Amino acid sequence: KNQVEQSPQSLIILEGKNCTLQCNYTVSPFSNLRWYKQDTGRGPVSLTIMTFSENTKSNGRYTATLDADTKQSSLHITASQLSDSASYICVVSDRGSTLGRLYFGRGTQLTVWP
């Protein structure tokens, strides 16, 4: 069964600290993996997208890694800011259909305290 599991479910850190969010997936075949940030009351916004051949990609203070062999990804946030408080969603796309079906994780709820 194709699934995307994220951990931890929630995380609280102090402003300025770093953190790492995890994503494990069983989706096959694999096309790409995306990380989205969803602020409360808003729609998800894309942070990074990685294909099979890419093992790291950065977007400012966000760095995503991908290990396609172990089917694991992580999102590392450096020097956290209050505005980083949001839900971070891991999304995996397969190659099994014309649509390129997306499988969504439940997200990690990150809270950054001052």
Next chain:
Amino acid sequence: EADIYQTPRYLVIGTGKKITLECSQTMGHDKMYWYQQDPGMELHLIHYSYGVNSTEKGDLSSESTVSRIRTEHFPLTLESARPSHTSQYLCASSTADQPQHFGDGTRLSIL
């Protein structure tokens, strides 16, 4: 400035009413999607469209219907709302294999 717009942002309405949730995008994307999201849960695809006059049901069964008469417009309709329809509805669009752009959603509450 948002390129994909959803209205209304919030709607509280009684059981049995007909509801239309609006979604418009200005990016010329051919693909559009509707997702349902409950608190703490993953997004579930309920409808999608490849282009004008193309609509398909998604993974999650839904009593809603959609139409795609114009590229930029993808409304979702509930003919008779029920409390079980209470949820957040997110619209998205994309082109080729690029990440989907999401609207800010409609939070729907059926009393």
